[in-house]
Amino acid sequence: MTGPLDGVRVIDLSNMLMAPYTTQIMGDMGADVIKVEAPGGDPVRGVGPGRHDDMGHIFLNCNRSKRSILLDLKQPEGHAALLKLVKTADVFIYNRRPQVMARLNLSYEMLSEINPRLIYAGLFGFSQNGPYAAKPAFDDLIQGAIGIPALAQEAAGGGEPVYSPTTIVDRGVGLWAVGQINAALYRQAKTGRGQRIDMPMFEMMASFVLGDHMAGRTFDPPVGPMGYKRIINAHRRPYKTKDSYVCVMVYTDKHWRAFFRLLGKEVEMDKDPRYASMSTRTANIADIYAELAEVLKDRTTAEWLALFEEGDIPAMPMHTMESLLEDPHLEAINFFSFIDHPSEGRIRDMAVPSHWSETQPERSRMAPRLGEHSAEILAEIGYSPEKIAVMMASGASEEPKT
Numbered sequence: 196m197t198g199p200l201d202g203v204r205v206i207d208l209s210n211m212l213m214a215p216y217t218t219q220i221m222g223d224m225g226a227d228v229i230k231v232e233a234p235g236g237d238p239v240r241g242v243g244p245g246r247h248d249d250m251g252h253i254f255l256n257c258n259r260s261k262r263s264i265l266l267d268l269k270q271p272e273g274h275a276a277l278l279k280l281v282k283t284a285d286v287f288i289y290n291r292r293p294q295v296m297a298r299l300n301l302s303y304e305m306l307s308e309i310n311p312r313l314i315y316a317g318l319f320g321f322s323q324n325g326p327y328a329a330k331p332a333f334d335d336l337i338q339g340a341i342g343i344p345a346l347a348q349e350a351a352g353g354g355e356p357v358y359s360p361t362t363i364v365d366r367g368v369g370l371w372a373v374g375q376i377n378a379a380l381y382r383q384a385k386t387g388r389g390q391r392i393d394m395p396m397f398e399m400m401a402s403f404v405l406g407d408h409m410a411g412r413t414f415d416p417p418v419g420p421m422g423y424k425r426i427i428n429a430h431r432r433p434y435k436t437k438d439s440y441v442c443v444m445v446y447t448d449k450h451w452r453a454f455f456r457l458l459g460k461e462v463e464m465d466k467d468p469r470y471a472s473m474s475t476r477t478a479n480i481a482d483i484y485a486e487l488a489e490v491l492k493d494r495t496t497a498e499w500l501a502l503f504e505e506g507d508i509p510a511m512p513m514h515t516m517e518s519l520l521e522d523p524h525l526e527a528i529n530f531f532s533f534i535d536h537p538s539e540g541r542i543r544d545m546a547v548p549s550h551w552s553e554t555q556p557e558r559s560r561m562a563p564r565l566g567e568h569s570a571e572i573l574a575e576i577g578y579s580p581e582k583i584a585v586m587m588a589s590g591a592s593e594e595p596k597t
Contacts, residue, residue, distance in 0.1 A: 198225020199554040203380065205229065205286040206277075207261065208301070210237040212334070212362055213396070214290040214318045215257045216369035221376070222260025223547050223556040226286075229572060230261045231277060233268065234590065236565040246539050249565055255542060258562040264573070265566035265593040268299055272591035279576045281306050281313065285383065286376060288316045293393075294329050303391040313389040314379045318372055322395045334364040337396045341404045349422070352429040367403060368396050424477055430484030433513040434491040441496045443503055443510040445487065448472070453506035458490070536561050566593045 203226040207218040215230075215237070222228040230237075236249055237258070245251035264280075266273040281287060287306060289296060296302055296317075303315045320332025335358055338344060343363070344356030351357075372394050383389055407426060411419025425431060433440040445454050455464040464470050469479040476483055491499060496512060503510035514522065520543075525531060534544045547556045569592045573583050586592040 197554060198223065198556045198559075199551070200377075200380075201225035201554075203227070203285045204283055205288060206231060206280050206284045207288050208277075209288055209290040209318070211239055211290065211365070212253065212257055213365040213369045214288055214372070215239070216366055217318065217372040217376070218261065218288060219257050219259055220370075220373050220556075221286075222560075223558060225554070225556065225559070228261040229280060229568075230258065230263045230563065231280070232263055232265050232565055234265065234593070236265070240565065250539050250562070255536075255539065255562045256545075259544075260559045261563060262560070262568035262572060263563035263566055264569045266569075267591050268301075270589065270591040272586055272589060274300065276573060276576070276578075276586070276592065277301075278306075278309060280572070282310050283576060284310065284313060285380065286314045286316060288318070288372075288376070290318045292319050292329060292331065293317060293323055307389060307391075311389060312383055312387055314376060314383060315389065315391045316372065316376050316379070316394065317392065318368060318394045318396070320395060321397045323393060327397065332396050334362045337364045337400055340397055341400045342408075343404065346404075346408070346422075346427055350427045350429060350431065364396055364400050368394060368399050371399055425480050428481050428484050430481060430488055434488050436491055436494060436496045436499055438495045440513040441491060441499050441510060442513050443491070443499070443508060445508055450506075450508050451476070453508055457502050457506050534561065538564055564595045567595055569594050 200221055203221070205218055205221055205226045205228045207214070207228050207230045209215055209218065209230075210232070218226075218228045218230070237254060239257070240249040240251060240254045242251040242253040245255075266276055268274050268277060289301070291299075293302070306315060307313055320330055320337070321327035338358050341364075343359055347359070348354060348356040375392055375394060379390060379392055407423045408421055410421045410423060411417045412421050433442050445451055451464065451470055452461070455461045455470075469475055469483060494502075500510055500512065502508075519525070520531065528546075530546050530548075532544050532546070533541055536542050544558065547558070549556065570583050570587075573586065573592065574580075578586070583592070587594065
């Protein structure tokens with residue numbers, strides 16, 4: 196089967212994680228993603244562990260379903276080759292600051308002149324209409340700027356502020372970008388015209404966090420403080436059981452009724468006004484979660500999971516990264532598979548986490564070596580073998596050395 200984006204060509208002038216994650220998803224959906232790399236390659240190639248210095252685990256996990264061409268954009272021949280590629284593209288995606296793109300002579304104005312139907316998609320730090328426009332940005336910086344470490348500090352009841360232990364900004368904005376670009380492709384198909392899309396990390400993630408935590412400041416004048424009480428409650432965490440931990444979400448009226456019924460304490464719930472509604476529980480959430488934590492210490496995780504299953508109360512065991520690899524559900528659906536990479540040997544791959552009845556997305560190729568497809572792509576855009584040889588000799592392009 197062909198994927199839903201079969202026939203779409205994406206020129207991917209990005210590195211690190213955020214935009215490469217976006218283009219990997221598009222590649223899995225069937226797009227022809229051409230990753231344009233500078234001499235030395237995407238810096239994430241060097242993030243180990245890995246079997247080779249330029250094929251680290253992060254790179255392998257966000258650059259499958261792509262081809263790689265090395266172009267030195269500082270050389271006229273390399274820059275000219277990229278412009279030839281742009282003429283063939285539906286989407287051009289980048290994650291450098293717009294100021295850098297202008298210095299590279301790769302602005303929207305220039306590229307749309309070459310290809311009026313081009314979708315020019317930028318993932319970078321900040322809106323170009325404010326004082327932060329030229330500032331660089333990384334996941335950690337944006338996490339701090341949108342208050343995630345401060346929320347984590349409050350939720351922990353004090354201590355040092357900490358970042359989320361996963362790249363929530365890079366992956367969150369990357370996922371958001373897939374939807375934005377696909378919507379632009381729909382418009383392109385209807386009108387034949389492209390457009391520029393700016394996708395700033397700061398504003399996107401500010402809306403992401405404030406959707407939960409605007410709270411009383413949603414209203415003017417304010418009707419209360421900021422912060423979603425349930426989420427920043429110090430007792431909102433995996434609960435200690437007799438032998439390990441359990442993750443449970445006793446949330447709705449139905450859940451609480453079932454929980455008290457399983458404990459044989461429905462009468463006590465009816466007598467306690469704190470449990471009367473979502474509003475009263477939210478107002479008293481710290482005390483309620485603290486009491487829940489004490490109750491859950493009395494049985495094993497397996498006992499609680501069986502009870503929660505009986506009561507249709509959402510619950511899961513708390514995995515570690517190692518135990519997640521052995522999760523029975525993921526095993527049953529063949530989420531993980533082992534594949535043989537041409538240069539990296541046997542590696543663990545993850546399935547596309549969506550299921551389509553007609554055009555199932557899937558990995559189309561493995562993560563490429565630096566410049567693995569340089570000659571192939573140059574030939575596609577009209578370069579003769581002799582011209583390709585000249586490009587390779589000058590360093591304007593390269594293929595893998597071994």
